[in-house]
Structures are given as C-alpha cells and as structure tokens.
Amino acid sequence: MAKICDLTAAVDEIFSGPLPFYARRGGHLLDSSPGGLQCRAQSGNASNASSAVPSGPLELQTVRNIGISAHIDSGKTTLTERILFYTGRIDEIHEVGKRDGEGAKMDSMELEREKGITIQSAATYCNWNVDDKTHHINIIDTPGHIDFTIEVERALSVLDGAVLVVCGVSGVQSQTLTVDRQMRRYNVPRVVFINKLDRDGADPPRCLNMLRNKLGLRTCPIQVPMGLESRHRGVIDVIDRKAYAFDGYKGSERTEIDVPPEFAEQVEVTRAELLETLADLDDEFAEHYLEHEAASSPEAIHAAVRRQTIQRTFSPMLMGSAYKNKGVQNLLDAVCRYLPNPTEVRNVALDQDNDEETVELSCDPKKPLVALAFKIQDLPTGQLTYMRLYQGKLQKGMSITNMTTQKKHPIKRIFRMHSNEMRPVDTAAAGDIVALGGLEVASGTTFTDGRLRYTMTTMYVPPPVMSLAIKVSTRGEMDRFSKAIGKFQREDPTFHVHTDEESKEIIMSGMGELHLEIYAERMRREYNIAVETGAPKVNFRETITTKCDYDYTHKRQSGGRGEYGKIIGYFEPIPEEDAPDDGEDSIIFESQLMGNDIPPSYIPSIEKGFRECARKGLLSGHPLINTKFVVHDGKAHEVDSSDQAFRNAAEGAFRNFYMDAGPVILEPIMAVEVTVPADQQAVAVTSITRRKGSVTNTSQRAETVTVQAEVGLKDMFGYTADIRSFTQGQGEYTMEFLCYRQMGGSEQEEVVNKYQEQRLAELKARRGR
C-alpha cells in the first residue's frame, strides 16, 4: 500500500465536513452509437469480451453502472486496471505511480501518475459475459483521498451500484466509513471486495467482522480464499462449490479446478451461513430453502442474492488480490449478477410547475428528456460536461434547456469516455452517462428537452475546512489567474476563492491542504502562472453558548431621507442534535412578528443582515454555526425605513449584542489513524499525545499496530514529516474530519488576540495609505 506520507510532503491535513442525509440516484452508461458495443462470446475467463462495435441497440437489462470506492490506497485503480485488461479494453496492465514508467490508465492526469493517487474520477466502459449474456459495464473510478471527496459524491449520485473495496490487511478504515455513509446517502447497492489477500497479515474473517460491526452491513462471504498471504492461489465459490485458479499472462486465464480437500469443510460452513442468511431475508428463497435445503441450486441462490442486494438489505462479500491478479473475473461476474440495471433503480425529480412535487422518472427513451450535468471538466479544447440521462434521449443537433437559466443549448458533440480518451457518438438514451462538448454550464444543472420543467435535487457539497493565501507574482499573469480560478470553481464546488476584505489577500478554501496544493500546482503547470502560496490556515468556527435578548434601533439622519429600522428579538444556540443537517450553514432565522409594525417586505432584509454577520464572527473572523436569530418586535418609519435600513439594523444588533451571547471558538477535530511497525507503538502514541491528541484505540495485526486518536487539526501540521522521521518511512496515517469542538481557554485567547492584532495592523495600513 502506498503510504499516505509518501504521496506528497504537502499531504498533511485531510478532512471533510459532516455528512447530512439526502439523495437522488440512478444511472448508467451505455453505448448508443449506431450499434453500441459488442463482445467476444467467450464465457468465463481470459479476456471474455471486447470493445468492438455491435449493430443493435443495447438492452437496458444488461447494463451495469458502477463506481469503485474505498479508503485511500485500497487498490481501486489497480483493480480497475485489471478489469479493463480482462475485458479487452486495454492491451497491457500498468501499475499506479508510474512504477513501470507508464502509470495506470485511469490516472490520466500527470499529477496523478506522479503521485500515485487518484485526484479526479474517471469514466470508462467494458463488456463482460456471464451466464450466457453480454453485460455492458460502465465504471467510474473515484479518488480515495478525503480531499477529493466531492468526486465520490458526484459519482455515487448518478450510479446504480458500487464495489466497496476493503484492504484485506487493514480492514475497515476511517475512510471506508465515509464511503459507506456516502453509499447509504445515495441508496447505492454494493458488492464488497476484500483486496490484497496476498499481503502479510491478510485476514478476511477480521474484515468480515469489521464490516458487520463497524459498518453494520448485512454481509456474508460468497467465497473462501484458497490460501492467504504468499500462498494465496485463488478463490473458491461457495455457491457453485467450484475453485478458481488464475494462470496465464497476468492471471487472464481463469481455470475451474476441484475444491482442494483441505478447504472442503470451510466451503460447506460458509455456504450454510450464506443460505441461512438468505432464507432469513428473502421469503421466496426461504420457501425454496425449506424444500431443498442441501440441494439449493446456484440459480436460486444467485437470484436471492440479487434481490437482496438491490433492496440494500444484503451485500455479498468477494475477495482476492488485484495486484496478484486473483479473483477479479469473479468480481465481474458478481457485478453483472447482483447489481441492478438502470430500470431497477428508482429516480425522482422535482416538478417546478407543481410546487416542486416529487415525480418518479422512468428509464424510457421515449419519454421527454431529463438529464443531469453531474461533473464538469475543463480541457484545453473546451468544457466537457458529464451527463446522466434519467429519461428520454439525446441526439446530436437537438437543443436542450437549462432548468436553472431556462436557456436553450444546441447539442454539438456527444462522447463516450474511456478515461481521458473520447469516442464520439450520435445519440444517447435514458440510462446513459455520456460527456457533451461545447456546453458551458455549472455542475449540478438539470436539462430537459423543454417539454418538462423538472429538476433533480443537487448533490451534497461539504463545507471548506482549510484556507490558503495565494499570490500571483506579476500583474501580467492576473488574467490567466482569474481564468484558471473560474474554471476550477466551475469544475469543483468544494473549491472556493475570495478576496479577504480586510487584508486584500486572495484566499483559496477547500477540503484540505492537498486539495489546495493540487490547484496551485495545476495553475503552475496548466496555466504557466508562477503562484506562491502562504501557510495553510485552519477554518475555525464560532458559536454562542447562551440566549441573549437584543433591542436595537438603527437611525441615521443626514439631511434628506434618513434611515430607520428598529428590531427586537434574541439570539440563541441551537443544540447540535437540532442543527439543520446542511454542513456549514447551520444558521436559522425566524420571524415571530405579528401585525404590521415592521412591514413583511422588510423581513428578508433583516434575515440577510443576520446571515451576512454570521459569515464572520467577531472573535476570530470565522463563520458562525448552530445559531438561531429571532425577531419578534420592532418598528418601521413610513419614509425613512428601507431594505438597507433593516439590514443595517440587523448588523447593528449583532455588533452590539453578540458578545453577550457567550461566543466561543470551535476547532475541527480529526479522527486520526496511524499505522506503524509493532515495535514503534510507543513512539506513535507519544507523537499523538505531544500534539494534544487523545488515543481512542490501539490494535495489533501481524507486525503492525494501528493507533486511533482524536487530534485538533491545528495540531496536525507537519505530522507527515514527523511520522516519516520517527518510523524511518515505514509508518503511515490518514485523518478525516470528526467534529467541531470548543477550544481550550488559553488557545482561544491566542486565536482571538492574533485576529485582533491582524485587524489593527490592517486598519493602520489602510489609514497610512
């Protein structure tokens, strides 16, 4: 496993915001070029399908749209590379991180190949034959690094199913939990693949326990590993009681062999547990099971696994070693057998002509078009818009309507994507995922053919948690800089840029230091701008701790029409459990006004005033969370009151009364997981406690120890270099956002003083100008 500390010196901080619930989902990608795709009908092993172009339309029943998600470095890209090789989509396997001088197909960005990590999700498609049917699988490989979590959100929101990859040695890791939450949010059925069984310490039963206990997943192995670690030879399918070995060039020949006697008992025990679980879950299978118990047919078992997987009540667990080319073909069988086709997934939209009522979409090319632009990529040749078609059809030359702006756009180019290669097609139908050229839109936009006014709900965008000042060395580069920023922001909704009003610095904010460093590096490489970045800063939050009444009158008279607005109400903290589940914006405004002392038309201005204030707390300049602003009384003046006057009244109330509400600073706390050689456990623990962290768990597997801890993000700077030096490069760590927690008194004082000093210096500088 490539170590996180090896990825880049800049990879220090990794975090994401809280994950609220909601979802819309569905999706698939199929080739609707005149003819689509065709496969070599060669069942079972070797390269069992090719990418030749067939002559008829594809059957939706044979389409699978899948994502591959996991904790960082679990082997997603390595696995995808095998899938593409065995399905005949690529002629040679290349390893991640340019180890063979080339780099994996799906890591097409130069930076990805250099660093050996996936930054952007990539799309591709392939064919696979199973049970005498050719299936068309569309795959999105997603990054594992939490900094690029939006790529995972985007992919999952439009896919029909997923493969959850878990490292066979480490088991469920911090980010497996995040990915699991994301899959649940978008109701994505999944199959589990336990990878790296060739590595020392590989332990599938432990992974199974972790999946059940940590993720609460109803899962059973449908395979038994044929040997582990250096003796890992293949897998035994307990459903058909067949063993599979993987020989030939890069494991491309899958051979059925007899179950070795030493595994016979384990196969029967595993099979019995699977059958009992299915009988428990599935009434149809229960009947069959009662009648035929021992002789349950593989077909009946497959059908029950499929039904329960699609209902998300069960996830079959498979295993192998992507790197050593074991078990990948069986995983492809499982993807085709158990994951749903686009017609088996419920997708809904909101009808804009009918009070945003929820309407069910039907995966039918004959219905009016509804499509979602879920990912934007800016290429030197122009913008590429990835589009998921929920119903209807796209055709070159037709025009589609943007549901946000109501503007019509002609469709000039439709592409099917294979990583960074584009293949032009003329049409695409419901269930497809294709990319459109020549369309300038933001991600998350819904399109129709103009007959319907439907929108899909947008995907969850986590709040930015880290900022970095960025400087352009020469004025001449400013134009290119603005262009780059504009493009990146359209591409990535988690990437924000603003100019600090006081310091006039340009500030980039995002999901972590790596995330921001990657954009700075892309500006240097893709736009040839010599940017310099400042030290990363943690995005603290502020909140209040007590209820506080306010009564404030904003009055200004300077000849002519004056300004008047009086508001009375209170601020109060929202207990965390009641906070709206929308990440950063956990700010509520409530008007309890009765009568007409303040005309209702001014209420939105009061709200706007409070919301603007909430963007910058008075202690440290960071945004407020979990705060409620209430107005219940006040007064307006016939002539002098205006929207602006009431906005100013809200700002005045905030300025004058905020400090009475007991404001405090909250800091992001990270869930940190450090893995080191067993003899370095003490040093790892000390490295955490020295950073004021608290160790929550330690566990030993084979020769390695994993230390889990909670540490303030501000105390994690420089940890990459630290862990590298104390473990001589053998340790690794990951971390992700856990929660916001109130800072200690003296630490808070330090942050407040620093902020006040900075403001004073800026004020002086402005006066001196």
Ligand SMILES: Nc1nc2c(ncn2[C@@H]2O[C@H](COP(=O)(O)OP(=O)(O)OP(=O)(O)O)[C@@H](O)[C@H]2O)c(=O)[nH]1
């Ligand atoms: N021993 C062993 N190593 C593996 C296996 N699968 C992947 N690896 C190695 O693990 C490292 C990470 O593999 P990747 O395929 O890049 O993992 P990933 O999940 O795509 O990584 P990110 O996208 O950066 O999260 C690489 O060094 C792989 O060669 C496996 O089955 N066995």
